[in-house]
Amino acid sequence: MASAVMKRASSTLLGCLRQSSAAARTYASLSVGTDIVSAGPNVSLQKARSWDEGVSSKFSTTPLKDIFKGKKIVIFGLPGAYTGVCSQQHVPSYKNNIDKFKTKGIDSVICVAVNDPYVLNGWAEKLQAKDAIEFYGDFDGSFHKSLELTKDLSGALLGHRSERWSAYVEDGLVKVLNVEEAPSDFKVSGGEVILGQI
Amino acid sequence: MASAVMKRASSTLLGCLRQSSAAARTYASLSVGTDIVSAGPNVSLQKARSWDEGVSSKFSTTPLKDIFKGKKIVIFGLPGAYTGVCSQQHVPSYKNNIDKFKTKGIDSVICVAVNDPYVLNGWAEKLQAKDAIEFYGDFDGSFHKSLELTKDLSGALLGHRSERWSAYVEDGLVKVLNVEEAPSDFKVSGGEVILGQI
Numbered sequence: 300m301a302s303a304v305m306k307r308a309s310s311t312l313l314g315c316l317r318q319s320s321a322a323a324r325t326y327a328s329l330s331v332g333t334d335i336v337s338a339g340p341n342v343s344l345q346k347a348r349s350w351d352e353g354v355s356s357k358f359s360t361t362p363l364k365d366i367f368k369g370k371k372i373v374i375f376g377l378p379g380a381y382t383g384v385c386s387q388q389h390v391p392s393y394k395n396n397i398d399k400f401k402t403k404g405i406d407s408v409i410c411v412a413v414n415d416p417y418v419l420n421g422w423a424e425k426l427q428a429k430d431a432i433e434f435y436g437d438f439d440g441s442f443h444k445s446l447e448l449t450k451d452l453s454g455a456l457l458g459h460r461s462e463r464w465s466a467y468v469e470d471g472l473v474k475v476l477n478v479e480e481a482p483s484d485f486k487v488s489g490g491e492v493i494l495g496q497i
Numbered sequence: 498m499a500s501a502v503m504k505r506a507s508s509t510l511l512g513c514l515r516q517s518s519a520a521a522r523t524y525a526s527l528s529v530g531t532d533i534v535s536a537g538p539n540v541s542l543q544k545a546r547s548w549d550e551g552v553s554s555k556f557s558t559t560p561l562k563d564i565f566k567g568k569k570i571v572i573f574g575l576p577g578a579y580t581g582v583c584s585q586q587h588v589p590s591y592k593n594n595i596d597k598f599k600t601k602g603i604d605s606v607i608c609v610a611v612n613d614p615y616v617l618n619g620w621a622e623k624l625q626a627k628d629a630i631e632f633y634g635d636f637d638g639s640f641h642k643s644l645e646l647t648k649d650l651s652g653a654l655l656g657h658r659s660e661r662w663s664a665y666v667e668d669g670l671v672k673v674l675n676v677e678e679a680p681s682d683f684k685v686s687g688g689e690v691i692l693g694q695i
Contacts, residue, residue, distance in 0.1 A: 345654045350581040358654050381615035383548040415655050417579035418616050425619065438656050456543045456556050457613050458636050 329446040329466075329476060336363045336471040339445030344411060347420040347434035361435070363442075367471040370406040373493060375465040376448065378482045379457050380414045380422035389463065390426050392490035397431040399494055408490075411435045413443060413460045437461070450482055463488050467497045527644040527664075527674060534561045534669040537643030542609060545618040545632035559633070561640075565669040568604040571691060573663040574646065576680045577655050578612045578620035587661065588626050590688035595629040597692055609633045611641060611658045635659070648680055661686050665695045 329338070343360035366372065375393060377385040393400075393408050400408050408431065412419060416436035423434045443449045443461040452460045465488040467475035475496045477487040527536070541558035564570065573591060575583040591598075591606050598606050606629065610617060614634035621632045641647045641659040650658045663686040665673035673694045675685040 350579060350584070353654065354581065358652065360654070379613065379615070381548060381613075381619045383552065386548070414616070415577065415579075417577070417654075418612070418620075421579045421619060421623065422616075425623075436654065438654050439651065453637065454556065456551065456558070456615075456634065456636050 329448060329473065329478075331473055331476055333446075333473045334471050335446070335466075335468055335473055336367050339363055339442060342441050342445050344435035344437055344442055345416040347416045347423055347429075347436060349420055350417050352420075353417060364471070366407075366409070366435070367468055369470055371404055371470075372407055372409060372468045373400055373405050373465070373497070374409040374411060374468060375488060375490075375493075376411045376443065376461045377463050378450070378452055378455075378460045379412055380418050382455075382457070384463070384483060384485050385412075386422070386426060388485050389489065390428050390432065394426070394428045394431045394490075396490045396494055400490075403494070403497055405497070407433050409433045409435060411437055411442065411461075413437050413440045413449075448478070452482065465489070465493050467493060527646060527671065527676075529671055529674055531644075531671045532669050533644070533664075533666055533671055534565050537561055537640060540639050540643050542633035542635055542640055543614040545614045545621055545627075545634060547618055548615050550618075551615060562669070564605075564607070564633075565666055567668055569602055569668075570605055570607060570666045571598055571603050571663070571695070572607040572609060572666060573686060573688075573691075574609045574641065574659045575661050576648070576650055576653075576658045577610055578616050580653075580655070582661070582681060582683050583610075584620070584624060586683050587687065588624050588630065592624070592626045592629045592688075594688045594692055598688075601692070601695055603695070605631050607631045607633060609635055609640065609659075611635050611638045611647075646676070650680065663687070663691050665691060 343362050345360050377389050390410060397408060410432050414436050415438040419434045419436045423429045437443055440449055440459055448462045448464060450460055450462050463479040463482045465477045466473050475493060477492060479486060479488050541560050543558050575587050588608060595606060608630050612634050613636045617632045617634045621627045635641055638647055638657055646660045646662060648658055648660050661677040661680045663675045664671050673691060675690060677684060677686050
């Protein structure tokens with residue numbers, strides 16, 4: 300059932316997006332060897348939190364260097380909270396393998412999306428994934444813009460979001476990078492794939 | 498406790514936003530007498546739904562005339578799903594009074610926000626408000642732009658959203674309009690206030 304739903308979701312979204320994707324596909328400036336911190340020197344992310352926590356934190360943000368410098372990070376990006384592939388496959392593929400990531404010495408597994416941190420928090424709680432994965436919002440898309448990983452998904456009523464991607468980043472340097480050909484695909488950006496690459 | 502949290506949330510967000518709001522406050526073009534359909538002739542909203550329902554509907558949208566023409570509508574707009582005043586006061590003030598709106602002959606009570614329809618659906622389900630209220634997304638802000646009710650709430654990590662407002666609309670014509678002075682306020686846009694105006 301879930302599989303059937305996914306295939307249907309995937310093929311319909313592909314119907315919307317594949318053609319423009321094929322015609323206008325530009326590969327991200329992000330590549331193996333990129334310093335993800337230097338690529339966005341003024342970029343910050345917003346740790347997922349409740350509105351009340353947002354208020355208590357004075358709406359603080361987290362500079363990229365605080366996330367990546369001196370650490371081994373697995374990060375994955377997806378088109379949006381509460382969408383199909385993201386909820387049913389992408390996040391679970393990391394959540395369910397979190398012990399294997401820790402065994403490999405990964406400091407944090409991070410999920411990032413062009414959503415505000417309160418929406419992302421609500422979704423992470425619904426997926427019961429907050430204990431395993433750190434969620435960060437990129438509410439204005441500036442992180443994904445700095446990596447040229449943005450995507451217009453207005454055809455799916457989402458607006459300007461991101462590609463579906465994953466990376467292994469050591470001390471800010473990209474060591475492994477996977478970007479799906481279309482955001483509806485789930486072939487290379489899942490937890491199992493990157494586990495075999497690090 | 499909830500009251501204390503609200504006061505804190507309100508005063509901190511005010512701290513962020515009041516100054517710019519006072520300095521740059523521009524009143525909406527929307528006013529009593531406005532034809533809300535003619536104001537956005539090409540604008541559609543997106544009915545809140547799950548991702549799978551979005552796929553099944555082929556990502557359909559709803560033209561404004563289908564929502565407003567020939568109907569008595571109470572509509573309220575708010576800065577975002579999963580934010581404080583919206584979750585704890587604004588939506589409940591309509592949900593808890595839905596029978597009174599029906600007694601007054603209102604066809605639908607509608608909540609609209611600059612969110613995608615899947616996020617809005619997740620939030621409506623969490624608030625257990627879907628049976629009482631119809632939720633519509635304005636994912637690209639085009640509805641609020643057509644009414645000049647947009648607001649930059651980047652200081653609260655939300656980006657470009659909307660004012661907090663409510664209106665009573667008969668056959669597309671605005672009969673009653675309430676716009677809060679600041680989006681963190683909850684003085685004039687609640688369910689109880691508009692109940693006394695219609």
